[in-house]
Amino acid sequence: MEAKHVIVFSALIFSLFIGGETVTTGNWELLKESIGISAMHTQLLPNDRVIMFDRVDFGQSNISLPEERCRKLADGRIDCSAHSVELNLLNQDVRPLTVLTDTWCSSGSLASDGMLIQSGGSNDGEHAVRTFRPCADCDWVEDQKGLVVPRWYASNQILPNGKVIVVGGRGQFNYEFIPKSSLQSDFKVFELPFLKETSDAVENNLYPFTHLTPDGNLFIFANTKSILFDYISNRVVRDDYPVMPGGVSRNYPSTGSSVLLPLKLGLINSIIGTPDAEVFICGGAPPNSYITAIKGTFLSAAKSCGRLVITAAQPRWQMEEMPIERVMGDMLLLPTGDVLIINGAKKGSAGWYLGKEPVLNPVLYQPESSKYEIMEASKTPRMYHSTAILITDGRVLVGGSNPNKNYNFTEQFPTELSVEVFSPPYLSSGPRPQIGWVKTGTELSYKQPISIGFTSEKNGDASLFGKLFKNKNGELENVSVTLVAPSFNTHSFSMNQRMMVLEVNQVRELSSKSYVIDCFAPATPNIAPPGYYLLFVIHNGIPSKGTWIHIS
Numbered sequence: 001m002e003a004k005h006v007i008v009f010s011a012l013i014f015s016l017f018i019g020g021e022t023v024t025t026g027n028w029e030l031l032k033e034s035i036g037i038s039a040m041h042t043q044l045l046p047n048d049r050v051i052m053f054d055r056v057d058f059g060q061s062n063i064s065l066p067e068e069r070c071r072k073l074a075d076g077r078i079d080c081s082a083h084s085v086e087l088n089l090l091n092q093d094v095r096p097l098t099v100l101t102d103t104w105c106s107s108g109s110l111a112s113d114g115m116l117i118q119s120g121g122s123n124d125g126e127h128a129v130r131t132f133r134p135c136a137d138c139d140w141v142e143d144q145k146g147l148v149v150p151r152w153y154a155s156n157q158i159l160p161n162g163k164v165i166v167v168g169g170r171g172q173f174n175y176e177f178i179p180k181s182s183l184q185s186d187f188k189v190f191e192l193p194f195l196k197e198t199s200d201a202v203e204n205n206l207y208p209f210t211h212l213t214p215d216g217n218l219f220i221f222a223n224t225k226s227i228l229f230d231y232i233s234n235r236v237v238r239d240d241y242p243v244m245p246g247g248v249s250r251n252y253p254s255t256g257s258s259v260l261l262p263l264k265l266g267l268i269n270s271i272i273g274t275p276d277a278e279v280f281i282c283g284g285a286p287p288n289s290y291i292t293a294i295k296g297t298f299l300s301a302a303k304s305c306g307r308l309v310i311t312a313a314q315p316r317w318q319m320e321e322m323p324i325e326r327v328m329g330d331m332l333l334l335p336t337g338d339v340l341i342i343n344g345a346k347k348g349s350a351g352w353y354l355g356k357e358p359v360l361n362p363v364l365y366q367p368e369s370s371k372y373e374i375m376e377a378s379k380t381p382r383m384y385h386s387t388a389i390l391i392t393d394g395r396v397l398v399g400g401s402n403p404n405k406n407y408n409f410t411e412q413f414p415t416e417l418s419v420e421v422f423s424p425p426y427l428s429s430g431p432r433p434q435i436g437w438v439k440t441g442t443e444l445s446y447k448q449p450i451s452i453g454f455t456s457e458k459n460g461d462a463s464l465f466g467k468l469f470k471n472k473n474g475e476l477e478n479v480s481v482t483l484v485a486p487s488f489n490t491h492s493f494s495m496n497q498r499m500m501v502l503e504v505n506q507v508r509e510l511s512s513k514s515y516v517i518d519c520f521a522p523a524t525p526n527i528a529p530p531g532y533y534l535l536f537v538i539h540n541g542i543p544s545k546g547t548w549i550h551i552s
């Protein structure tokens with residue numbers, strides 16, 4: 001394994017410098033010079049609007065609140081600027097939104113009905129639960145007592161029953177559920193000693209990585225350790241996962257990132273619903289990186305990544321290396337099942353002024369072959385408080401970066417108000433498949449058979465996953481259908497991010513360039529919690545644009 005890896009990697013280095021020229025793929029485009037705020041928290045909504053917000057307590061942003069709406073700050077100052085915006089991806093319009101209380105380092109989830117539900121923060125916002133309904137002129141609605149305890153740097157996960165679990169936060173070794181209903185248990189705070197056990201001198205376990213597993217339990221990773229947790233009966237189901245090797249801390253402030261690799265739903269799974277689940281964690285920093293950075297020494301970030309099959313009888317970390325070290329990197333699942341590692345720095349840690357040497361090149365990871373490929377560089381450092389999300393058309397939206405205590409446009413790493421889009425190489429490999437229709441409509445139920453009509457040129461290489469079929473000329477082609485949940489991204493972690501590779505029954509070529517694919521919706525809400533997903537058809541490695549579907 002090791003040896004093969006070295007060969008792949010040196011071949012990569014070699015190919016990058018042919019004729020003295022650097023050849024990289026993927027490309028960047030500036031979408032908007034300024035959205036008026038710094039995109040510290042980002043969520044895509046099913047109406048193709050993106051909600052972004054920073055924090056309300058660090059001065060005037062560059063966009064005003066409408067109707068001369070102003071907020072009085074705790075110290076008596078008046079702020080008439082917005083700290084949240086809606087970016088319309090269809091026309092790039094920016095609409096200022098009103099958050100009243102401090103959203104700094106908070107968390108969120110897209111609820112089953114498409115409403116953004118967001119929790120916690122700092123100062124006057126630490127108990128708040130805020131909701132945003134997607135509509136043309138909707139704004140935030142705040143419940144300033146929506147949480148039982150204050151939560152700052154917590155993680156959220158949408159659950160099979162449609163509720164959201166909010167895990168941890170600074171000094172909070174517990175969890176609770178939102179939104180509150182009349183249920184008694186909604187107002188209970190449940191202890192989670194694991195969060196205390198994994199905390200160290202600088203709390204390298206904030207924003208714990210939480211992933212809903214196909215058996216309905218919650219996998220929680222914090223710092224170097226992990227558990228499988230039954231949040232209903234408040235019971236640790238598995239504590240036999242090995243410590244992640246490498247002496248690296250992976251959560252805030254030694255911020256790395258984590259994804260649940262695509263869940264492959266096979267024939268049996270459409271009936272009983274338990275595919276294997278594998279977690280992939282990359283980057284981070286030595287445990288003392290934060291402390292040493294405060295004292296002026298910026299330690300190298302981690303190069304290592306680890307994969308753990310969390311459903312295995314005897315799970316073991318499979319350790320790998322990225323071509324570039326990275327702290328505060330984001331990991332995003334792309335429609336093809338590849339993972340994009342983007343944003344962040346080579347040295348230091350999360351926190352104000354504590355990152356150095358931005359990593360401008362994203363890295364594309366292919367889980368099937370463990371291959372890492374360096375992508376074209378951005379011109380904009382995206383340091384602490386930067387974000388990245390997959391958007392409907394298959395590109396990646398990148399924004400934010402503000403490692404400063406306030407808005408500062410003259411610092412070495414200034415407050416970034418711009419948003420860019422990164423196009424992975426699959427967008428320059430020829431014409432894309434186009435989804436024509438989804439026979440069942442876009443409202444799906446579990447296990448439901450789905451037929452999708454699409455047109456496509458035969459191009460690209462057959463990808464490593466997907467259904468192989470023979471076209472009319474007898475040639476083999478590969479088609480797959482993936483569902484991607486729109487995630488809430490902040491502090492290098494995409495909460496609720498997950499992808500399902502649907503079980504394909506058959507692919508038919510109707511006429512030249514016209515196909516029908518028959519597949520099945522995920523079997524259970526444990527595999528795919530109810531809600532909105534982007535559906536992509538991938539033909540020979542090239543994804544279509546996403547089509548919104550809703551499962552309930």
Ligand SMILES: *[C@@H]1O[C@H](CO)[C@@H](O)[C@H](O)[C@H]1NC(C)=O
Nearest residue numbers: 033034061062409416417418
């Ligand atoms: C934001 O506003 C400040 C103050 O008006 C200005 O100096 C700065 O150039 C603006 N930044 C951007 C990116 O628009």
Ligand SMILES: *[C@@H]1O[C@H](CO)[C@@H](O)[C@H](O)[C@H]1NC(C)=O
Nearest residue numbers: 404406407408409410411412
């Ligand atoms: C911005 O940063 C520079 C450099 O550190 C500093 O001199 C300046 O006072 C800061 N401006 C504000 C408004 O904080």
Ligand SMILES: CC(=O)N[C@H]1CO[C@H](CO)[C@@H](O)[C@@H]1O
Nearest residue numbers: 462463464465466467468478
């Ligand atoms: C050529 C190729 O990539 N084929 C793949 C198509 O998808 C199947 C899975 O359904 C893989 O096993 C093949 O390797």
